[in-house]
């Protein structure tokens with residue numbers, strides 16, 4: 001039932017933040033097969049191979065180094081260096097025009113020092129520019145939204161192509177879309193993947209979907225570059241219709257989907273002439289990302305539980 005699913009989803013999102021559950025899941029023998037559906041591997045080589053394959057098929061990519069909620073400077077520094085190395089290799093491989101990176105500010109120090117996170121993000125943007133590509137800053141927990149939008153705004157003075165993310169489940173999403181729908185502004189619209197209280201977020205799925213449509217209307221009618229990140233067939237149909245309504249050519253917006261989710265649909269849209277970007281996450285810290293994917297879909301959860309039971 002929908003209600004049962006909502007409870008389960010909440011439990012999984014809470015577990016995504018638990019160290020204890022993390023240790024059990026990360027070391028369990030079942031992990032590999034299920035995890036591999038959503039994670040491109042652990043190393044830069046794995047991720048570049050997957051990215052090379054996807055771009056050869058005509059898809060675009062955004063690469064994400066797994067890791068979030070960093071609590072010390074050294075770790076944040078290591079994360080920046082990893083991104084810089086990734087971008088150097090991406091550029092050297094000639095993938096800069098087809099693949100960009102996504103980064104989480106919480107991996108760069110936002111949790112304890114906003115200025116440090118900004119400085120770190122700036123270094124990643126500079127490395128991206130050298131590689132001929134761009135950066136999108138993922139949106140995380142609702143408590144970080146104002147800080148993240150401040151940082152995006154600051155970065156755009158020097159790097160106007162930095163991508164922002166709006167989560168449709170937030171009550172202020174439509175307002176934020178209107179503020180961001182200007183010339184050259186790259187905006188990813190997604191439903192939102194974290195646990196958020198009803199004071200700030202719509203908690204009913206249908207309400208979230210309606211908000212997504214309102215946001216999409218604002219972005220598609222605006223002057224920016226919308227990046228519509230959803231696997232939802234109804235929302236993709238509405239996006240198609242809005243593109244026609246606003247006379248948008250296929251190069252003026254893109255669809256985005258996660259690696260491992262609806263791969264046939266990704267190829268179908270691309271074959272129709274749409275730009276489709278696949279979010280390719282890789283690295284050792286796959287646990288919270290993986291748990292958010294499980295929370296999204298009962299079928300994924302069943303798969304996971306079956307492997308838990310050893311079947």
Ligand code: FAD
Nearest residue numbers: 138139165190191192193229230231232256257258279296
């Ligand atoms: P859902 O409501 O999960 O699914 C809707 C429908 O899509 C389903 O009913 C089904 O028909 C179809 N579907 C979904 N999954 C599958 C599947 N595995 N197989 C077949 N059909 C399926 N969240 C953030 O909070 N911050 C971010 O920065 C962020 N970045 C993202 C970037 C990208 C590229 C994408 C795709 C998602 C991102 N998300 C982010 C996650 C997002 O917020 C959602 O949690 C996630 O995309 C699931 O929502 P959905 O729109 O796909 O719809």
